[in-house]
Amino acid sequence: MKVLILSCNTGEGHNSCAAALAEECRHENIPCDTEDALRFISPEVSRFISNWHVRIYRHAPWLFRVGYRAAEEHPEQFHESSTLYRYLTQGAETLGGFIAGSGYDTVICTHPFAALMVSEVVKTRLPHLKTCLIATDYTCSPSVKDSALDRYFIPAASLSGNFLGGGITPERLRACGIPVRRMFRSGVRKEDAKRAFGIPADHRHLVMMCGSMGCGPIMSIARRIARALPADQDLTIVCGTNKQLFGRLSRRFCGVNNVHIRSYVKDMALLMDSADLYLTKPGGISVTEAASMRLPMVFIDAVSGCEEYNKDFFLRTGGAVTGQTPREIARTSLKLLSNEPALEKMGDALGAAVPQNAAANILSEMSAAEEEGDLA
Secondary structure (H helix, E strand, O other), X not given: OOEEEEEOOOOHHHHHHHHHHHHHHHHOOOOEEEEXXXXXXXXXXXXXXXXXXXXXXXXXXXXXXXXXXHHHHOHHHHOOOOHHHHHHOOOHHHHHHHHHHHOOOEEEEOOHHHHHHHHHHHHHOOOOOEEEEEOOOOOOOOOHHHOOOOEEEEOOHHHHHHHOEOOEOHHHEEEOOOOOOOHHHHOOOHHHHHHHOOOOOOOEEEEEEOOOOOOOOHHHHHHHHHHHOOOOEEEEEEOOOOHHHHHHHHHHXXXXXXXXXXXXXXXXXXXXXXOOEEEEOXXXXXXXXXXXXXXXXXXXXXXXXXXXXXXXXXXXHOOEEEOOOHHHHHHHHHHHHOOHHHHHHHHHHHHOOXXXXXXXXXXXXXXXXXXXXXXX
């Protein structure tokens, strides 16, 4: 088996999922490469879509919410005869040549747009290619049912009904979970992780992050938490790639000893190991990483769209809570941070919420099905 992983540069979640798969391929000595699917249309198109995705997330999340809802209400815009389908699959000929020339026999998609393009490659050029899509959110995103791949790996069995339709039959579905990198499953003693970030081992630690782009009402929530934060509790805020937010928060909390502002954190797993509570927007990958670490969460509904379904899934498990306003979110976070029994109960709920070892199970499934000739 030689694997091509196709992602898209629309947020870090899809790339993180691809990285987890590539890591597992290396561990199992499976040849693999990762590519941005949109670059097969053109590098300019990839940059355009990526840049506007970031801008909308940061500055106009309501627009993403409206657009996502419109896509749900009008699924025909992704049908094979539509202008949007033709636009998103125009790179299929170039992609097909790349796959054939490189000798890949298996393609794993971590984004629905990649799945559409690969479906076109199978239909027009490489009918025996083994293909699958990994859903990176706890819902069936628009356009997924317009693809035609061999397997669809979904986050949990309870979501199966959402994915059925179009060309997706029960036989094509597998509830393997969402892949996360090994560092989110290894675990470091909480006391040691706290010391690594200069936080006293006996302090409670709240980590706050709103995705790699640092979106949402972070400043408003942070001010409210900081005002009521006891001396034996610490708040760390991760701004990701949002340099403007990093500057504003650094100025606002300069000299506050138990509030720590960080830009992009490379070892996010170690920081999460140090946390007693995680305040985050419900991105599909970030919540799965936290669930793998049994780290209780408080959700900020910063963008909605697909993240609304992620939020609802984990609220149902009992491993997360939320609030309607920055004030309510801050109050809930502070109350939980001091309630160890509640945190332990939430951690236990998360441990049972999602399948483990997703990357290994997905590769095993694709390899076994290929050997048995069981792929459709």
